[in-house]
Amino acid sequence: MDSLFFSSYLMCVLASIAAGLVGSYVVIKRLSYVSGSVAHGAFGGIGLATFLGIDPLIGATVFACLTSGFIGFVRTKAPEHEDALIGTIWSVGMAVGLLFIHFSSGYTGDLFSYLFGNILLTSSLDLWLVAGLDALIIGCIYLLYRPLQALTFDEDYAEILNIPVRFLMMFLFILIAFTSVILLQSVGIILVITLLTLPAASAWLMTQSLKKLQILAILFSACASLCGLALSIQFDLPSGPSIILVTVGIYACCFVWRHLLKHN
Amino acid sequence: MHAPILELNDVSFKYKNQSILENINLQVFPENFLAIIGPNGAGKSTLLKLILGTLNPTKGVLLSFEKNTKKGREKIGYLPQIRRFSISYPITVLDCVLMGVLNRNLFKKISRDDYERAHELLALVKADGLASKQVGELSGGQLQRVLLARALMKAPKLLVLDEPTCSVDQPTGQHFFELMEELNKDMAIIMVSHDLMAVSQAAKTIACLNKTLSYHNNKELSQKDIESAYCCHVDLISHGVPHRVLGDHHHG
Numbered sequence: 001m002d003s004l005f006f007s008s009y010l011m012c013v014l015a016s017i018a019a020g021l022v023g024s025y026v027v028i029k030r031l032s033y034v035s036g037s038v039a040h041g042a043f044g045g046i047g048l049a050t051f052l053g054i055d056p057l058i059g060a061t062v063f064a065c066l067t068s069g070f071i072g073f074v075r076t077k078a079p080e081h082e083d084a085l086i087g088t089i090w091s092v093g094m095a096v097g098l099l100f101i102h103f104s105s106g107y108t109g110d111l112f113s114y115l116f117g118n119i120l121l122t123s124s125l126d127l128w129l130v131a132g133l134d135a136l137i138i139g140c141i142y143l144l145y146r147p148l149q150a151l152t153f154d155e156d157y158a159e160i161l162n163i164p165v166r167f168l169m170m171f172l173f174i175l176i177a178f179t180s181v182i183l184l185q186s187v188g189i190i191l192v193i194t195l196l197t198l199p200a201a202s203a204w205l206m207t208q209s210l211k212k213l214q215i216l217a218i219l220f221s222a223c224a225s226l227c228g229l230a231l232s233i234q235f236d237l238p239s240g241p242s243i244i245l246v247t248v249g250i251y252a253c254c255f256v257w258r259h260l261l262k263h264n
Numbered sequence: 265m266h267a268p269i270l271e272l273n274d275v276s277f278k279y280k281n282q283s284i285l286e287n288i289n290l291q292v293f294p295e296n297f298l299a300i301i302g303p304n305g306a307g308k309s310t311l312l313k314l315i316l317g318t319l320n321p322t323k324g325v326l327l328s329f330e331k332n333t334k335k336g337r338e339k340i341g342y343l344p345q346i347r348r349f350s351i352s353y354p355i356t357v358l359d360c361v362l363m364g365v366l367n368r369n370l371f372k373k374i375s376r377d378d379y380e381r382a383h384e385l386l387a388l389v390k391a392d393g394l395a396s397k398q399v400g401e402l403s404g405g406q407l408q409r410v411l412l413a414r415a416l417m418k419a420p421k422l423l424v425l426d427e428p429t430c431s432v433d434q435p436t437g438q439h440f441f442e443l444m445e446e447l448n449k450d451m452a453i454i455m456v457s458h459d460l461m462a463v464s465q466a467a468k469t470i471a472c473l474n475k476t477l478s479y480h481n482n483k484e485l486s487q488k489d490i491e492s493a494y495c496c497h498v499d500l501i502s503h504g505v506p507h508r509v510l511g512d513h514h515h516g
Contacts, residue, residue: 028353147370150363154349157414160316160342162334162368208354208398 004120005233011122012225012243014130015186016199018137020218022179023200024210025172029152032197034071034173037086039180039192041067041093046114047100056114057126060184064177067093072170117188117240119229130182137175141214148172149210186225187240198247199224202254220250266294267330269339269422269452270315275324277310284310288324288477294421297444297453299467301460306474308456312426315454316342329421338367341420341451343412345427351400357410358382358395364417378417385413389443408440416447423447425455429462441466 026035042064049059067089075082101111113121141148150158151168159165176196183192203216228243270292277285285307292298302308313319314326317333328336341364361382362374386392389409394402402410408428415423425444429437444453444466457463463470471479 144370146363146366146372146374149355149359150366153353153355153360153363154344156318156349157342157344157363158366159318160337160340161364161366162338163366164368164370168370204354208400209356210354213354 007122007124007127008119008229008239009226010127011119011130011186012229013222014127014134015182015195016218016221016225017134018130018179018182019195019221020199020203020216021137021141021214022175023196023221024203024214024217025148025152026176027197027200027204028210028213029172031172031176032193033083033086034068035176035180035196036193037071037090037093038064038068038173038177039184039189040090042177042181042184043097043114043189044093044095044100045097046111047097047104050111051100051104056111057129057181057185060114061178061181063093064181065174068173068177069170072166072173075169076166113188114184115188115190116238117184117186117191117243119186119225119239119243122185126185130185133178133182137179140171140175144168144171187243191240191244194244194247195221195224198251202247202251205251205254205258220254221247224250268293269329270336270454271325271327272314273325273327275314275321275326277307277314277319278322279310283475285314286476290471290477290479292422292452292454294452295448297448297455297466297468299455299457299463299470300473300477301457301463301470302473303458308458308473309426311473311477312424312454312456315424316340338418339421341415341418341423343408343415343423343425343428351402351407353399355399356395357386357391357397357399357402360399360410361386361413361417364414367418381417382413385416386410388416389413390439412440412443421451423451423453425453427457427459428455429457429459437462438465 026032042060045059045061045063046056047059048063049056052059071082071086071089074085147158147163147168150161150163151165151172155165155169158168179196180192183195187195199221200213200217202220203213206216207213224247225243228246229239231237231246232239232242268291270290272288272290275285275288276283288311300308300311310319314321315328315333317328317337320333326333329339330336358379362378365374365378365381366372383392383395386395389412391406391409391413394406394410399407399410428440441462444455447453448468453467455463455467469479471477
């Protein structure tokens, strides 16, 4: 296999690990709009980094962490404003990004791939970075499995148990930020929300155990990414949208299976 | 007599300049079973949040186990209202009960003893066949018993119940209060309810709340207390001893 394609397929698998693990919490805690907002906020960082002439991925990571931290802060201090804030960051992130790109000199063609993704641009540095983040996410979720379960199941009770819920929620938001940046590479900002939520939502239709849900979400995500990428290479289609449509297909199959099971 | 395990001295709470609770004075002792009654909007939930340390008083001092509420709540078991969280969450009954042993140490491991205690408590609340079921599959009464087992996991010295009769039928409620009487031998209980009939069965003392608290450390309530709490005329109903709630009622 061509090493370019091999890197892309490997990236699909690595990105799916983060998407499945973190996406499960996003879905069961109903944080999908937070993840969408963080991904769009990251575009502001991409624009600024392009303007300053540094790696856009660094800008995206910094902005994603800042926006998720800010949402986490507002969520605790003024929860009544959380919804409006999420919508605002969503559009302001895009606006800032586009303005910086407008003022940037030179070639900015790659920016299109940040919007819609182009997994074929995966470098070996990207692979190492994502593998490292996967290891971090797996380690954190292994060590904090019970507190994270308590937080996402019954936040009020977790607080009464003296579990540091604010720290833990902020930590979860930072994990969402890192995962959004990872996925941004493969499917682009606009489609991150789908890859972060649909595989986990599909898995939730199939199982009622959090551990199994996370493993299934990784498998669905990997399956959708690999099939989507294969289709895009075979038929010369853009990779991001192909991956997303396969993800939707998997969700539809799980939905039908679940309802057939219910009626039989 | 023991020292109070919970002490509220002149506690008031305001939200956005609106007074919710005013000058609450209350002492709870280890053997108490106190019911706090009051109409909707009387500040019952706010009072519980203050006791549990999720809100801080704007005035006054609240001590729980002679410490601040965040420290003191380590010895408090809490049974929330059932509707306060998503029951579609993918979690088994056993995992839900085991949640009760978690604390500030994020890396705390669940021990074999914890598993054994969880099973014992599920048996105590008559939910031993439910351990592997999903929380979302339970009926209202079953879920309440499971959440009670969760509250008992850390062997609390004070049990706080928020509207426990809200979503259960009468036989379930009957068993629940029998269990409460049994638990009251080892721990104090505070129950918040708008259901006068429910509190009359089990509580040893009753307090009336409507922004201010009327509490005389006994089970007799005057018509004046009730009517000032409910802001309307309330018919006096007496079940007779041992379920007498209200004083003798003489027609003038």
